[in-house]
Amino acid sequence: MELNEVTITKAIIERFSNKFMEYTDVDVAIVGAGPSGLVASYFLAKAGMKVALFERKLSIGGGMWGGGMMFNEIVVQEEGKEILDVFDINTREYETGYFTADAVECVTTLGSYATKAGVKVFNCMTVEDVIIRDGRVTGLVIIWTPVEMAGLHVDPLSIKAGYVIESTGHPLELLHVIERKADIRLNTDSGHIMGERSMWADKAEGLTVENTREICPGVYVCGMAANAAFGGPRMGPIFGGMLLSGKKVAQEIINAGNA
Numbered sequence: 001m002e003l004n005e006v007t008i009t010k011a012i013i014e015r016f017s018n019k020f021m022e023y024t025d026v027d028v029a030i031v032g033a034g035p036s037g038l039v040a041s042y043f044l045a046k047a048g049m050k051v052a053l054f055e056r057k058l059s060i061g062g063g064m065w066g067g068g069m070m071f072n073e074i075v076v077q078e079e080g081k082e083i084l085d086v087f088d089i090n091t092r093e094y095e096t097g098y099f100t101a102d103a104v105e106c107v108t109t110l111g112s113y114a115t116k117a118g119v120k121v122f123n124c125m126t127v128e129d130v131i132i133r134d135g136r137v138t139g140l141v142i143i144w145t146p147v148e149m150a151g152l153h154v155d156p157l158s159i160k161a162g163y164v165i166e167s168t169g170h171p172l173e174l175l176h177v178i179e180r181k182a183d184i185r186l187n188t189d190s191g192h193i194m195g196e197r198s199m200w201a202d203k204a205e206g207l208t209v210e211n212t213r214e215i216c217p218g219v220y221v222c223g224m225a226a227n228a229a230f231g232g233p234r235m236g237p238i239f240g241g242m243l244l245s246g247k248k249v250a251q252e253i254i255n256a257g258n259a
């Protein structure tokens with residue numbers, strides 16, 4: 001059979017368009033495919049939810065690829081290792097209570113489990129705004145990342161979501177937009193974004209999970225975004241908190257959906 005370039009083109013356009021059309025209305029839209037967003041997406045899809053995961057970059061994985069300072073190994077504590085076990089990711093004990101894992105194995109395996117569980121990843125798409133109805137976030141406003149990068153004046157598109165998870169990491173991008181544009185009081189002590197604090201691994205790991213919750217109607221924060229929202233410290237290249245946070249946010253949304 002002779003391969004036809006136009007058939008290849010049509011296959012891509014039609015398949016992508018159909019996928020995109022189907023995911024314009026989802027149960028959960030996740031912003032950011034770092035470790036916390038990937039883990040959250042997997043557990044939600046496993047529970048039968050329709051999940052779209054939007055990632056600005058071409059690649060998923062966020063800050064996990066580079067381990068610590070580009071030494072591509074990560075560290076997890078016992079509880080974090082238990083999540084890596086769910087994904088069958090190899091870990092090695094370094095000292096009592098400290099386990100290491102290959103950062104590349106972590107990202108590729110989390111991505112593989114998530115997509116095989118049914119998560120649809122939309123990479124190269126940036127979430128730039130939200131839709132709000134009656135004080136609740138009901139959807140996302142999205143644009144191709146190259147449009148953002150080139151500074152082109154192109155209007156975005158929108159999708160509808162039952163729940164939104166912000167897992168954009170340190171910058172906490174979505175909440176900054178919500179705070180700037182909407183009269184919504186956030187579920188923090190001050191009612192506003194509290195901002196990330198300096199490094200304290202031991203405290204930060206627990207707080208990441210504690211801070212993983214609904215921050216305003218329809219929006220949950222997880223991973224580093226949770227600490228940036230609620231004023232928790234950073235933790236450096238220990239990733240257990242990110243993984244546990246991803247699992248927790250999925251469970252919170254599953255519970256909310258069943259309530």
Ligand code: 48H
Nearest residue numbers: 032034035036056062063126127168169223224234235236
């Ligand atoms: C679409 C977006 C947008 C947007 C950002 O930073 P991440 O890896 O996030 P987490 O929270 O899952 O993991 C944090 C971890 O990597 C880390 O940085 C740690 C542990 N730091 C500790 C320390 O002390 O420094 O991933 C976030 C992802 C990235 O891939 C971004 O490209 C993406 O979100 N993203 N995607 N629309 N508006 N903003």
